[in-house]
Amino acid sequence: MQRATTVFYDGDTQRDFLEPDGALYVPAAAPIIPNLARLTRLARAGTPRIRVIGTVCRHFPGDAELTPNGGPYPPHCMDGTPGQRKIDATAPVAPRWIENRPYAPGELEDLLRGEELFIEKQDVDQLVGNRNTAAVLPRLLDGVEDVVIYGVVTEICIDRAVRALLGRGPRLHVVRDAIAPLDEARGRECEARWRA
Numbered sequence: 001m002q003r004a005t006t007v008f009y010d011g012d013t014q015r016d017f018l019e020p021d022g023a024l025y026v027p028a029a030a031p032i033i034p035n036l037a038r039l040t041r042l043a044r045a046g047t048p049r050i051r052v053i054g055t056v057c058r059h060f061p062g063d064a065e066l067t068p069n070g071g072p073y074p075p076h077c078m079d080g081t082p083g084q085r086k087i088d089a090t091a092p093v094a095p096r097w098i099e100n101r102p103y104a105p106g107e108l109e110d111l112l113r114g115e116e117l118f119i120e121k122q123d124v125d126q127l128v129g130n131r132n133t134a135a136v137l138p139r140l141l142d143g144v145e146d147v148v149i150y151g152v153v154t155e156i157c158i159d160r161a162v163r164a165l166l167g168r169g170p171r172l173h174v175v176r177d178a179i180a181p182l183d184e185a186r187g188r189e190c191e192a193r194w195r196a
Contacts, residue, residue: 001146001173003050008043009165010036010054010118011151011158011179013090016076016083018152023083024076026152028187029180036178037089039150044093051115052092053140055157058084058100058120065123092116100130108132112139125160137164144170150178154187162194 013036016022018029043050057077065071077084086092096114100122103111111117117140121129127137141147147170151158158179165172174194181187 003046004048005143005145006050007140007144007147007170008039008050008052008054009147009149009151009161010039010052010090011149011161012055012057012077012153013086013151014056014077014083015085015087016057016081018087019083022076023074023078026180026182028182028184029152032150032152032178032180033087033089035175036087036150039148039175039178040090049115051117053117053119054151055119055121055126055161056084056086056097057122057157059122063122092118098130098132098136100132103132108136112136124156125164126157127160127164133164138168141165141168141170146171146173148173148175150175152180154179154181155183155190159190162190 016024017026018033043052059066059076059078062069065073066075067073095116095118096111098111098119100120119126119130119133123129126133147165149158149161149172162172162174
């Protein structure tokens with residue numbers, strides 16, 4: 001694995017999932033936070049820096065996955081709330097955010113030049129939760145040989161990320177001590193499926 005051809009994929013390392021007072025706290029995530037910090041430092045140390053891409057939840061009151069709208073999850077990572085922000089261990093220095101909105105010609109190109117780039121999504125599946133994902137994902141992976149994946153939740157968003165990245169060329173490496181499930185059994189099932 002070479003730094004120049006590797007990207008780190010940071011999946012939803014946000015306060016509402018990783019802090020005990022978060023709206024959708026993942027209790028199994030407490031032990032992974034030091035490893036998330038190590039991965040973040042590793043990406044920033046050395047030359048060249050390892051590019052960090054990934055996703056963040058950015059929810060609005062009408063989002064389908066939220067319980068008030070018949071979805072399975074309580075309101076979490078609501079737009080503009082402290083819970084929507086990334087935890088200190090993974091807080092980006094100069095992030096670029098790809099919102100779920102139309103972009104003017106050239107605007108998306110400018111965003112894609114960032115070293116820390118996050119797709120904001122309103123669904124657990126990044127391909128459904130942001131209209132721009134299908135267009136930007138191949139470009140983010142251009143020239144990439146290895147993708148290192150970490151974050152939460154193993155059986156939900158991390159599983160969707162693995163599925164979205166499979167078959168796109170790069171080798172995928174899920175950092176097992178830097179992911180955490182809400183449901184241990186379902187998390188193990190996902191890990192077994194990824195290894196198959």
